[in-house]
Amino acid sequence: MMKRRTIKDRPTVQPRVLAMIAYRNLLQKRLRTLLTVSGIAIGIGSVYFLLSFGIGLQRLVANQVIGNQSIRTIDVKPTNSSIIKLDDIAVQRISEVPDVKEIGKIYYFPGSFKLNNSETDSIVYGIDKGYEQLTYLNLIKGELLKDTAVKNPIVMNKAALEAIGLGKDPSIVIGKSIDITVPLPKIQSQSKVYQRSMQIVGVIDSGSGAEIFIPSTEFRQLGVPALTQLKVGVDSVETVSKARAQIESIGLETSSPVDTLNEINKVFNYLNLILIGFGGIGMLIAILGMFNTLTISLLERTKEIGLMVALGARSVDMKRLFIFEALFLSLVGATLGIVGAVGLGWLINIVMNMLAAGRGVKDGFQLFAHPYQLVFGVIGFMVIVGLLVVVLPARRAQKISPIDALRRE
Amino acid sequence: MPTKPMLFTAKNLALSFTTGDQEVQAVRSCNVTVPEHAITVIFGASGSGKSSLLNVVSGLQKPTSGSLLYRGVDVYEQSLNELAYFRAHELGIVYQTNYWVKSLTVLDNVAMPLYFQGQSQAEAHRRAHEALSAVNMGQFATKYPALLSGGEQQRVAVARAIVADPPVIIADEPTGSLDSTNGDAIIALLQKLRDDHGKTIVLVTHNMEYLHIANHLLEVQDGTVTQIEEAQIPRTVKKMLGDAQTRITKLMEEHTT
Ligand SMILES: Nc1ncnc2c1ncn2[C@@H]1O[C@H](COP(=O)(O)OP(=O)(O)OP(=O)(O)O)[C@@H](O)[C@H]1O
Ligand SMILES: [Mg+2]
Numbered sequence: 001m002m003k004r005r006t007i008k009d010r011p012t013v014q015p016r017v018l019a020m021i022a023y024r025n026l027l028q029k030r031l032r033t034l035l036t037v038s039g040i041a042i043g044i045g046s047v048y049f050l051l052s053f054g055i056g057l058q059r060l061v062a063n064q065v066i067g068n069q070s071i072r073t074i075d076v077k078p079t080n081s082s083i084i085k086l087d088d089i090a091v092q093r094i095s096e097v098p099d100v101k102e103i104g105k106i107y108y109f110p111g112s113f114k115l116n117n118s119e120t121d122s123i124v125y126g127i128d129k130g131y132e133q134l135t136y137l138n139l140i141k142g143e144l145l146k147d148t149a150v151k152n153p154i155v156m157n158k159a160a161l162e163a164i165g166l167g168k169d170p171s172i173v174i175g176k177s178i179d180i181t182v183p184l185p186k187i188q189s190q191s192k193v194y195q196r197s198m199q200i201v202g203v204i205d206s207g208s209g210a211e212i213f214i215p216s217t218e219f220r221q222l223g224v225p226a227l228t229q230l231k232v233g234v235d236s237v238e239t240v241s242k243a244r245a246q247i248e249s250i251g252l253e254t255s256s257p258v259d260t261l262n263e264i265n266k267v268f269n270y271l272n273l274i275l276i277g278f279g280g281i282g283m284l285i286a287i288l289g290m291f292n293t294l295t296i297s298l299l300e301r302t303k304e305i306g307l308m309v310a311l312g313a314r315s316v317d318m319k320r321l322f323i324f325e326a327l328f329l330s331l332v333g334a335t336l337g338i339v340g341a342v343g344l345g346w347l348i349n350i351v352m353n354m355l356a357a358g359r360g361v362k363d364g365f366q367l368f369a370h371p372y373q374l375v376f377g378v379i380g381f382m383v384i385v386g387l388l389v390v391v392l393p394a395r396r397a398q399k400i401s402p403i404d405a406l407r408r409e
Numbered sequence: 410m411p412t413k414p415m416l417f418t419a420k421n422l423a424l425s426f427t428t429g430d431q432e433v434q435a436v437r438s439c440n441v442t443v444p445e446h447a448i449t450v451i452f453g454a455s456g457s458g459k460s461s462l463l464n465v466v467s468g469l470q471k472p473t474s475g476s477l478l479y480r481g482v483d484v485y486e487q488s489l490n491e492l493a494y495f496r497a498h499e500l501g502i503v504y505q506t507n508y509w510v511k512s513l514t515v516l517d518n519v520a521m522p523l524y525f526q527g528q529s530q531a532e533a534h535r536r537a538h539e540a541l542s543a544v545n546m547g548q549f550a551t552k553y554p555a556l557l558s559g560g561e562q563q564r565v566a567v568a569r570a571i572v573a574d575p576p577v578i579i580a581d582e583p584t585g586s587l588d589s590t591n592g593d594a595i596i597a598l599l600q601k602l603r604d605d606h607g608k609t610i611v612l613v614t615h616n617m618e619y620l621h622i623a624n625h626l627l628e629v630q631d632g633t634v635t636q637i638e639e640a641q642i643p644r645t646v647k648k649m650l651g652d653a654q655t656r657i658t659k660l661m662e663e664h665t666t
Contacts, residue, residue: 012497012527020530021513028512307508310469311569312497312525314490403469406508 013317015324022324025297033329036293040333040382041340043286047279048378049341049368054275056345056369058268062261071237071257073134074244076230084251085226094232097246099239104131104231107219111182111194113156113212115173118164122156122210124182126219134233141170142202145215153215154178154198160210161203170203180214184224194222287389290329294322294393305397306405315398322394323387330386334379342370416577416609417443417466421475424461435461438475439634444625447639448603448610452620453629459613460505460581462627462634466611467502467579468492497525501570505581505613507562509554515541515565516550522573540572541565543598545591559586567595571602578602579611584619596622617653620646 011018026033076094078086095103107126112119129146137144137155145153156178161167182194198214216227234243237258244254298305305318345368353364424436435458443449443466451459464470465477468484477484479499487495496502501522509518516537523533541547544564549557554565563586570578578599584592596619602608612619620626626637626645637645 013524014527014529017524017530017533021510021517021524024512024517303508304510307510308521308525309493310467310496310502310504310508311522312493312500313521314493314525317525403464406504406506 011316011320012314013320018317018321019324019328022321022328025301026325026328029297032293032296036289036329037333037336039286039289040329041337043279043282043284043337044334044378044382045337045341045344046282047276048338048374049344050275050279051272051374051378052341052345052368052370054268054272055371055374056367057271058264059369060365060367061268062264071261072234072240074232074234074240074247074254074256076232076247077228077253077255078226079251079253086228086230086252087226090250090252091227091230093250094230094247094252097243099234099243100232101235102130102134102233104128104134104233105216105227106131106229106231107216107224108228109182109184111180111212113160113181114179115164115176115200116166120160120163120210122160122163122212124180125211125213126216127213128216130233131216131231134231138205140203140205142174142200144202144204145213148201150199150201152196152198153201154180155202155204155213156200157204157206157211159206159208160212163210173200173203176200178212180212184219184222192222194218283385286333287385290326290333290386291389291393293329294326294390297325298322298393298397302400302405305400306402309400310402310406315400318400319394319398322390322397326386326390326394327383330382331379334382338375338378342368345370414445415442416445416480418478419465419475420478422465422472422477423474424458424465424470425473434632436465436472436629436634437632441627441634441636442625443609443611445609446603446607447624448599448612448622449625449627450620450623451611451613451627451629452615454631457629458632458634459629462629463579463581463611463613467500468496493525497522497573499575499577501573501575501578503563503566503570503578503580503583505585507554507559507566509562511553511555513553514550515546515552515554515557518554519565519569519572522569522575526573537568537572540568543571544568545594560588560591563587564591564595567598571598574606576607577609577611581613582615583612584614584616592616617646617650620649 076086078084084090091103091105094100105126105128109124110121111124112121113124127145132144132146140158142155145155156173158167158170161170161173166173176199177197178200179197180195184192184194196218204213232243232247234240240256240258244256247254305321309315309318349367352367356365419439419441421438421440422436423434423438426433426435451462453459461470465472471485476486479495484492484495510521513521516534519540520530520533520537523536524530528536538547538550541550544567546561546564546568549561549565554562557565563583567580567583570580580599583599584595587595599610599612600622603610612623614620620642623642624639626642628635628637628645
């Protein structure tokens with residue numbers, strides 16, 4: 001007696017063998033497979049290309065805007081009407097806020113300087129070590145205030161040198177003497193003017209307005225009662241908003257580069273959506289091509305599938321065969337598309353950098369970003385799309401009756 | 410003499426096709442058997458219903474009425490997966506027409522029944538090489554089946570039917586496109602499979618010369634299946650050979666006049 005077996009609806013063919021059959025079939029129709037894979041590659045490639053451009057641009061803009069500020073910092077100012085000043089008491093209270101790690105102190109006043117008999121207006125900053133640590137200052141010559149041993153040191157920016165016609169070679173001003181004049185706000189209804197000869201120790205690159213930096217102690221010794229601004233460093237980006245709320249409850253105004261970053265991200269999220277929309281048109285064509293290929297393949301192979309079932313294959317095996325083919329097309333197409341998009345982006349980036357350099361932009365830049373989340377996200381997306389596209393043909397493959405299929409001519 | 414155990418038993422089995430308002434009785438209600446470890450030859454005129462009967466026996470075509478038992482189990486009471494299991498493990502089939510998966514080589518085509526049993530490619534290839542050698546087609550392993558001659562394809566089809574070493578081999582005119590040398594070799598192979606390996610063989614053939622190897626005959630005439638037991642075979646064969654002789658004589662007379 002033949003034993004009755006209850007057989008689960010499980011495929012029997014080994015995945016490797018099924019993959020081999022799927023691969024051979026795709027290879028058999030070389031041109032069609034090539035066209036389908038190209039379609040997917042172009043569709044996926046354009047989506048990837050546009051997104052990588054969107055993200056790259058977003059990063060570039062964010063870098064330009066945020067520039068030398070860490071996004072883990074909070075700028076603190078007194079409110080316009082407030083009686084709370086940025087004095088020692090306020091600094092003390094802020095330093096007690098949890099998550100606050102470091103505080104940078106800043107004074108700034110409009111002033112002027114005289115160098116090599118040329119005189120020009122400039123913003124004069126009084127800064128401390130904390131500020132220099134919290135801010136990334138792009139030093140191009142010499143050293144920063146915190147690192148120098150010079151007695152009356154001053155750091156100036158390139159724009160300040162350019163204002164007096166010395167922008168060409170910053171190194172020649174290092175060690176030179178410079179005269180600073182700053183009319184100070186009234187202290188106890190007395191006007192004072194800060195005037196001193198200082199020695200240039202460093203040149204930084206920061207913005208297009210003339211700026212000079214001196215140690216904050218200079219103003220403090222003169223009795224300037226309150227700081228103009230504070231830069232507060234916190235543990236992490238996540239704690240920024242909590243710390244801000246606490247500082248604001250003291251009665252001070254805060255702002256953070258995170259605000260700007262959020263604004264930028266908002267704009268770019270819209271842009272990315274629009275880009276996805278454009279790429280989506282390419283995707284749609286690719287998807288239709290793939291559906292077409294799989295359906296034609298099904299119709300052409302009805303007999304072959306019938307034969308395999310007649311020889312003992314299960315219907316689920318035949319369904320799987322189509323799923324394998326769809327996966328193969330999706331993976332190869334997506335990979336080629338991404339490789340192509342990365343290559344194209346690389347070329348465009350080189351050209352754009354060359355054009356920019358021709359117009360005097362010194363720093364190289366990256367127009368395209370390739371975060372791994374994007375790479376795997378796009379591949380994963382295509383695999384899901386492939387699986388959706390194959391549902392119908394695979395279901396039809398599963399329903400093929402061997403005897404009907406074999407009789408077809 | 411003791412009767413051989415019956416492997417297949419057809420009970421009131423009938424198969425008809427309805428196309429439009431026309432009904433074709435491909436197999437009329439019959440009660441026949443296929444003995445185990447024996448060669449059953451099915452013969453009859455073209456269009457009499459031989460292939461239709463084989464399709465029912467090989468689990469591909471559900472009969473319109475009646476039932477088919479294999480080792481006592483109703484074949485068509487099984488689920489589709491059980492039927493697939495039955496075909497993969499119990500049967501080796503040579504179809505009347507040659508069917509191939511065109512993108513696969515001869516070797517992979519022959520290996521297919523093993524793939525459907527869940528075997529690895531290496532093991533399936535090893536056994537497919539053996540099966541091809543058994544039909545003298547070893548050197549064609551890497552070719553594509555559609556490019557072979559009809560006779561070569563038929564031998565590959567035999568290799569595919571025996572590759573999984575199934576207990577039952579069903580062959581619908583396996584010698585149809587073969588010259589007498591190659592045809593004889595296939596018939597000798599089938600005999601050997603019965604005698605040395607105890608296989609059950611169901612063979613459709615038009616060639617009267619091969620009737621003598623049968624242990625059991627099923628004659629099909631316009632859908633009616635008549636069973637001829639082993640003891641009566643020599644007489645039937647003689648009668649048929651006699652009929653054939655008469656036909657040839659008649660044809661020759663027509664030709665000369
Ligand atoms: N699917 C079908 N639909 C309608 N009629 C069919 C179908 N299959 C077979 N037939 C008919 O059933 C009859 C028997 O066909 P079958 O193929 O079994 O003959 P056969 O004995 O194998 O002939 P041959 O020796 O030529 O192969 C024929 O009249 C055929 O037209
Ligand atoms: Mg036939």
